[in-house]
Structures are given as structure tokens and as C-alpha cells.
Amino acid sequence: MVSRLCIAGYRSLRDVRLEIEPLTVVTGANGSGKSSLYRALRLLADVAQGRIVPSLALEGGISSVLWAGPEQFSRGMKRGEQAVQGTVRKAPISLKLGFSSESYGYAIDLGLPVPGGLFGRDPVIKAESLWTGLVLQRANAFAERNGPSVTLRDRTGQRRQAHTHLQPFDSMLTHCANPEDGAELLSLREQLRDWRFYDHFRTDIEAPARRRQVGTRTPVLAGDGADLAAALATIREIGIEGELDAAVADAFPGGSVDVAVSDGYFEVEMLQHGLLRPLKATELSDGTLRYLLLVAALLSPRPPSLMILNEPETSLHPDLLSPLARLIAAAAKRSQIIVVSHAERLVSALTKAGGRRITLAKELGETVAEGEERPMWNWPAR
Structure with a gap:
């Protein structure tokens, strides 16, 4: 570690010299240096x-x-x-x-x-x-x-x-x-x-995660999330039993996620409470798709020694921040995690879960x- x-x-x-823990949350006002710290970590890698x-x-x-x-x-x-x-x-x-x-x-x-x-x-x-x-x-x-x-x-x-x-x-x-x-x-x-670094997954209509992809075993989600469906299928096959379903149900009560397979192509499908048919990745809201991407990253069957998440709260509804905090805290038992965020609700939840809070400022x-x-x-x- x-x-x-x-x-x-x-x-x-x-x-800058910092002591970091198994779960560290870096926060601060806009322009305080959070992005520079994230980029410096990427340069080291x-x-x-x-x-x-x-x-x-x-x-x-x-x-x-x-x-x-x-x-x-x-x-x-x-x-x-x-x-x-x-x-x-x-x-x-x-x-x-x-x-x-x-x-x-x-x-x-x-x-x-x-x-x-x-x-x-x-x-x-x-x-x-x-x-x-x-x-x-x-x-x-x-x-x-x-x-x-x-x-x-x-x-x-x-x-x-x-x-x-x-x-x-x-x-x-x-x-x-x-x-x-x-x-x-x-x-x-x-x-x-x-x-492993995850920074602002694309969720626009042409985002790689919304497309059908040829499915192969994928224990590590790609940085752009293009192999989301394959990563979710791999978690279900060789990950910890029940974690994927629990993570989705925690954020979307009554909901579930599945992977449709057609001629070797994989596509994400999500059934939400009250709907008669599952929604495909192209139909999901930006926030829902981003949450599924974070689920795939954090439940990786091949946990990294260190994972850095840069502003994972982007596009998420405030109600999703508490489930996300629980997901991150659970993943921190398998990998060291650094979260860079300015969402106080997420920062507070991670701090209560045992994370070390570091607040950056400019002088x-x-x-x-x-x-x-x-x-x-x-x-x-x-």
C-alpha cells in the first residue's frame, strides 16, 4: 500500500507531501489543485x-x-x-x-x-x-x-x-x-x-459504453468503458457472487442489470421497477450509465493495487452518492483507492466509512x- x-x-x-490510507478522499474548492494531483499520479504511472x-x-x-x-x-x-x-x-x-x-x-x-x-x-x-x-x-x-x-x-x-x-x-x-x-x-x-485510473466516463449518445461489442472475458474495465457489457458479464461469471446484483439494487431498488448476447455481441440491459421491458444501454440516462460503469470498475474480479477515481460523482443524482460511497468503501477492502471529489455528500459518506479526508486549498x-x-x-x- x-x-x-x-x-x-x-x-x-x-x-506537496501527503500521507494516504487504504481509502483516501481528496477534496477542495475549484482551482485548489485536485486535478493537478490526479494528473501527477497519472504521470507517475x-x-x-x-x-x-x-x-x-x-x-x-x-x-x-x-x-x-x-x-x-x-x-x-x-x-x-x-x-x-x-x-x-x-x-x-x-x-x-x-x-x-x-x-x-x-x-x-x-x-x-x-x-x-x-x-x-x-x-x-x-x-x-x-x-x-x-x-x-x-x-x-x-x-x-x-x-x-x-x-x-x-x-x-x-x-x-x-x-x-x-x-x-x-x-x-x-x-x-x-x-x-x-x-x-x-x-x-x-x-x-x-x-488503474478512471476519469469522466463518456455517457453521451455516441459513448463507447452504449454500443454493442464483441464479448470476451474482461476482468478489468477499459478506461473509456467500451467493454462495459463484457466486464459486467465477467463479474457475474467469476466475481464475488451476488455483489453485482446487490450494488445495482442498492442504487435502483427493484432494478436489475443483465447482458444480452446475440451472435457473440454483448449489450447491457437494465430492468427498472415499473417497466415491462428492460432498457438497452442506448436508452439509459447519463447518470444510470455512469453508475453502471463505476460498478464495473469497482467490482473488478482482478482488483488493482491502487485505483484512482477522478470526480466519480459527475452526472449522478444526489440519491446515488450514498450507494456509490458504500460501493467504494467495499472495494477499498480489496484495493487501495484514492477518490478526487468536490461532492460534499460523497466526501462525507466516505469519511464516515473510514476514509482519510485531505482538503486542498490555495495560498x-x-x-x-x-x-x-x-x-x-x-x-x-x-
């Missing part, structure tokens, strides 16, 4: 897929996502006695992402490229570290990357040079993970690839976690 999450230099997240450079390119490149304020705020700036202005920079410009657990931690430091090249908006990986425990120290590092050089600790505890010419756009997670002396890197890479353009103590953290040295 991830215990600490740390981000520095990304958009409004100048230096993209490192293991080798996609962090194109992911940042979609946001305008490294220069477009860096913290735009001063490196530090003076006391006068914080008290409003002095205008916010640039200070003498002591550290290099960078974007840092990291997390840790009781078992191990990982951090990456991304910097600016050398001026004048063709790829001036691509980030350069300056440093990476993988260590055991919550906090990076010299003695507990399994793997260290500095510039193009990667050092690994082998099974005897000896350190060796594993790579000397790693490209600045390649991570040691994708190029140095092997079962011999890079087993820890391999394990971490697979864990990051297992993280001088910087995202801060209200009332949270900053945990100890060390970034890898360049």
Missing part, C-alpha cells in the same frame, strides 16, 4: 509505461507544467507585507514525483533540456531512486540513477554499474528492470502498471493540504 505521496514543481503543487515524455507533451511540454511562482515565499510575502516576487534560486528547476510504502519507495526528478535542440519541450530525467522503506537514505537504496548512469545493488549487497549511457528520456524502470539484479525495479514497474497560488503535517521525505540527488 502506498503510504506517502510527494510532488514538487508540478503546476500549483510547489511542494506513465513512467513505468515509458510514456511520461508524450504525456507531458500533451500538456504543452515540461516548460508548461512547471511551478510558475517563486522557489520560496518569504515571511513578508506570506503576511502580505511584501509583493510576491522572484527570489535567488538555490535549487535547479525540476519536476519531482515520488511515493513510498513500508516496503519500498520510488522518486524521479525531471529537468529542463539543453537549450537550442529540436526537442526543447521534452523533459530530461536527471535522477531516479528506488529504496526500501518510507524515506530514501544512502544505505537503503536498491537502484540509483544520476544522469545517464544507473547503479544497482545485487543479491550480495554489492553495488555495480548497470548502465552508463541511459538516454535522458528513458527511465531505469523500463531499461534496467530484470529478474537477476534488477528484480526490485521489475516488481515496482509491474506495480505501477497495475494502477499565494500554491496548493497546500489544510491541517496536514508534512511527512519526512528526501529526494534523490542529481
Whole structure:
């Protein structure tokens, strides 16, 4: 389970350090930095897929996502006695992402490229570290990357040079993970690839979830929900017996969901109380379809180590928020879950169910976690 999450230099997240639990709810006003936190988590997962450079390119490149304020705020700036202005920079410009657990931690430091090249908006990986425990120290590092050089600790505890010419756009997670002396890197890479993100399922008339699809066993719902019918059928076949029916009945008393099969094509059908025939996916309301998508994601027969839901309350009627909270709380017993939401009814219900509430706010353009103590953290040295 991830215990600490740390981000520095990304958009409004100048230096955020959070303690997270099996169920964590992140909330705050519009513009407080919730979306930036969600995107930062996606960037961490993209490192293991080798996609962090194109992911940042979609946001305008490294220069477009860096913290735009001063490196530090003076006391006068914080008290409003002095205008916010640039200070003498002591550290290099960078974007840092990291997390840790009781078992191990990982951090990456991304910097600016050398001026004048063709790829001036691509980030350069300056440093990476993988260590055991919550906090990076010299003695507990399994793997260290500095510039193009990667050092690994082998099974005897000896350190060796594993790579000397790693490209600045390649991570040691994708190029140095092997079962011999890079087993820890391999394990971490697979864990990051297992993280699951669900963000604003489409529910318009042309949404992928409304279409008939060829049915195959689907233990993991796709990010766009296109395989909803197959995912629901798989839950019914190999999931926990009765959970699907209970989740639907909790939100829609007297209702049930089924999957119609015709010549190998699957289509969602839902019978609602008072109707003489089931409604097909094309007939369902946006909120009903979105709730079914969340049911399919949260009841996955192959639970991930970490699932992140971004504003799952979108399009849902307020009466569906309590059933959704119960569904999320139950899923948190199988997976660690982070929910990013501004729906107070959902946030309160998840907090009452044992979730940790983190409220983000803005101070001088910087995202801060209200009332949270900053945990100890060390970034890898360049």
C-alpha cells in the first residue's frame, strides 16, 4: 500500500507531501489543485509505461507544467507585507514525483533540456531512486540513477554499474528492470502498471459504453468503458457472487442489470421497477450509465493495487452518492483507492466509512493540504 505521496514543481503543487490510507478522499474548492494531483499520479504511472515524455507533451511540454511562482515565499510575502516576487534560486528547476510504502519507495526528478535542440519541450530525467522503506537514505537504496548512469545493488549487497549511457528520456524502470539484479525495479514497474485510473466516463449518445461489442472475458474495465457489457458479464461469471446484483439494487431498488448476447455481441440491459421491458444501454440516462460503469470498475474480479477515481460523482443524482460511497468503501477492502471529489455528500459518506479526508486549498497560488503535517521525505540527488 502506498503510504506517502510527494510532488514538487508540478503546476500549483510547489511542494506537496501527503500521507494516504487504504481509502483516501481528496477534496477542495475549484482551482485548489485536485486535478493537478490526479494528473501527477497519472504521470507517475506513465513512467513505468515509458510514456511520461508524450504525456507531458500533451500538456504543452515540461516548460508548461512547471511551478510558475517563486522557489520560496518569504515571511513578508506570506503576511502580505511584501509583493510576491522572484527570489535567488538555490535549487535547479525540476519536476519531482515520488511515493513510498513500508516496503519500498520510488522518486524521479525531471529537468529542463539543453537549450537550442529540436526537442526543447521534452523533459530530461536527471535522477531516479528506488529504496526500501518510507524515506530514501544512502544505505537503503536498491537502484540509483544520476544522469545517464544507473547503479544497482545485487543479491550480495554489492553495488555495480548497470548502465552508463541511459538516454535522458528513458527511465531505469523500463531499461534496467530484470529478474537477476534488477528484480526490485521489475516488481515496482509491474506495480505501477497495475494502477488503474478512471476519469469522466463518456455517457453521451455516441459513448463507447452504449454500443454493442464483441464479448470476451474482461476482468478489468477499459478506461473509456467500451467493454462495459463484457466486464459486467465477467463479474457475474467469476466475481464475488451476488455483489453485482446487490450494488445495482442498492442504487435502483427493484432494478436489475443483465447482458444480452446475440451472435457473440454483448449489450447491457437494465430492468427498472415499473417497466415491462428492460432498457438497452442506448436508452439509459447519463447518470444510470455512469453508475453502471463505476460498478464495473469497482467490482473488478482482478482488483488493482491502487485505483484512482477522478470526480466519480459527475452526472449522478444526489440519491446515488450514498450507494456509490458504500460501493467504494467495499472495494477499498480489496484495493487501495484514492477518490478526487468536490461532492460534499460523497466526501462525507466516505469519511464516515473510514476514509482519510485531505482538503486542498490555495495560498499565494500554491496548493497546500489544510491541517496536514508534512511527512519526512528526501529526494534523490542529481
